[in-house]
Amino acid sequence: MENSDLWYNCRFDNFTGTWLCASSKETEWIQAVQVLMVLSVVFSSVSFLVFLGQLFTMSKGGLFYFTGLCQVFAGLMAFSAALIYTLHNKEILPSSKELTSGHFGYCFILAWIYYASEEYGLDSTVTCDGYFFMADVFAKQGKMSITRSLYSAVAHTWHCHLTELLHTHVQFFQNPDELLEPSYDKGRRAEGDEMLRTMLEFEQDNSRKEPAQIALVAHCLAMLWFLEGDNLKALGFGGTALQASQLIPNRDLTEAIRGLLQLVQSLQTGPPPGSG
Template identity: 30%
Template sequence: MDVTGRRLLDAERQEAGRAGTHGKVCRLPVPVRASLPWLVPEEERTRGAGQPVKRQKYIIDLTYSTAQKFLWDGKHEKAMPAALHALHFSTEVYGSSSVQLVPAYLLLAEACIGVGRHLQASKYLSQAQWIVLRTPDCSAAVRHRLHRSLGLLCAAEGNFEQALHHLANDIYLASSTFGLKSIEASGGCFHMANVFFRQNKMDIADSLYAEVTDIWHAFLMKSVQTQEQIHKSRAEKSPFTEDKEVREDNMTEAQQAEAIQVLNAVLGIREQAPKQQPGKTARVLHALAMLYYLIMDVSKAYEMGTKAFDLLKQLPQQESLEAIGHLLKLINSKPFYTK
């Protein structure tokens, strides 16, 4: 971290002091900075020496995920204190020039973009770029996030061509790391679609929104099938059967927030379009129904699923009716969902 980076961190660290994330940090059972008493035997002190670092890494994960969720919820101001904590503890654990600081800088930049502080966002992104340029072996996973943040800033400033350039790099790097149809790659597609939408290039935007929907639809379909297998295996389990538990891959809170924000945004665009496309709208509704089913919001899951079912009944080709009908049965068979 150069002088500018240190000034940025020192100037804004005070904002984090009274935030909710600070409360979570302060409630940890053992203080992060606590030193071991000298009366403890040498081997006990040696064995416990790594504990502060473990606690700091836990706080980094906690504050990072909290800030990320706030961003996807559209609560940019609330994301800043959590992101500042993530930057502070990342600096203490990894050093002031480590690539481990880049995710926190990107969170801060995106939070600033969300509240219109573009100059401040640019400074955070400059710090992130400086670190990445100094790290020849920087992973594609980090670089794709950097290009996304740069694309978001350019889009916010109205520099659409440069925004598309960065978002194209974002999609390429995310696809090479996580796969072409990964939800990580879909984020860049969503933001690129938004840029084309703002340019009134509706055909390209429509194609990208459909791609984003398909990626989330496939991901959520697999998640629903996995959960169904888990419930079935537990119901059929007996003392005499071999224990073959299906592994459950739950979405993180940040992924849930991203899915809700992205899919509802696409649904709004579909429903307000001058030329209605019932098939594409039904697909977004089906994805949302699966999402709300997975996060146990039964009323919204049923609402979205019913809308999708009614739309598809009006179309000549009704291949998806069976899948949505099955989902509605799953929703109705879960009385413990109370949201």
């Protein structure tokens, strides 16, 4: 729930049950609207006080000229403020409302998961966006076990998706006569990078680190940046993944990470496979 006026923006925090308010950012147009509205209130107040005085002092048959004049000025001030606010709302609203600091509501996240799973399936990276947002909700509530469970589901889905893309990418590399089509769009790459980095930082900053999750997420990031063509980042995340994987009994993941690192290093030191 949000409540905004010309001076303050307030948002109701469901977790604490309190209103969080901040001053509106000052711009030339918002200042003009504020001044005009203050003048409107001043003229209205003066008009009311003068009207009360004239009720007892004015002679019979007299007219309220000054009172009416103040009311006219008050109306003009309010009309001008409304006109400026209407014509320049694009300049006023982005500055007065912190739209980027908002967050998705719970119902929106549940609806996202439902419709994405209906359209793309439960194992889709699009559906994983909903899992990721839901994990953020539980993280704010301090329910770390649920957060980790959701992050784990997101990481496994992205790992399977990127493994398939990597396999296709290598096949095209080995067959240069084939046309190498883009594996994914830039938007999905950016979203995936942001989610995976957030999950990796969550695990690395946690006092109870899980090497398996760190290795899985770092391997995802290494594959993601390899597909993007940034071998340095791929090597960096791959090294993190390899170091964490040596602390877990899952040797398949370790071998996959080593294979990716060898592939990246071979591309840096020699021609791509199949180019000869």
